[in-house]
Amino acid sequence: QKEVEQDPGPLSVPEGAIVSLNCTYSNSAFQYFMWYRQYSRKGPELLMYTYSSGNKEDGRFTAQVDKSSKYISLFIRDSQPSDSATYLCAMSAGRDDKIIFGKGTRLHILP
């Protein structure tokens, strides 16, 4: 079992819909959880960062971490065509530890 599992998609949703992206993980030592957005032929950019469990909101984006289930989610409200990209989850056990990525989910927002 890979440490971090993420459905590759593609996921297609109509503009304005709420998008839900998810990852599961197996290493209970993970404490730091991140979501990145990557446009085609570009480097990833950090979207959201959460330490331990709980929710974090930033504009249209909400990140949730459920450590008891080893499950993290990213919600995008009022989705826009410009949100079309690959979204990668990542996690780490410590501040100086390696960061492990999921394979990424390709998201298409249909106008």
Added chain:
Amino acid sequence: NAGVTQTPKFQVLKTGQSMTLQCAQDMNHNSMYWYRQDPGMGLRLIYYSASEGTTDKGEVPNGYNVSRLNKREFSLRLESAAPSQTSVYFCASSAFPGLSLSYEQYFGPGTRLTVT
């Protein structure tokens, strides 16, 4: 403020040739990383460096060496390139600034390497 820069942007090598990918950051970050990204495989960590003078292996270190020259620079060397090393390589740097629980990480634009 240039962020994370990588050179070169593109490279074609023949099997057995060597090359060094350069990475530099100007954000005074302690941690730096090298990843490779292949279709359907996501980002896989090759090596990382938590601070100047330290390096550690990631998920796929075989065939690579790294050097943390100073706090700014982290280079990746392919001693004898193989077709399996054809990939897009990303360098990144990160830090937990201050005493808050914030976190910042930036990626470079990538190096597209083809080994024939």
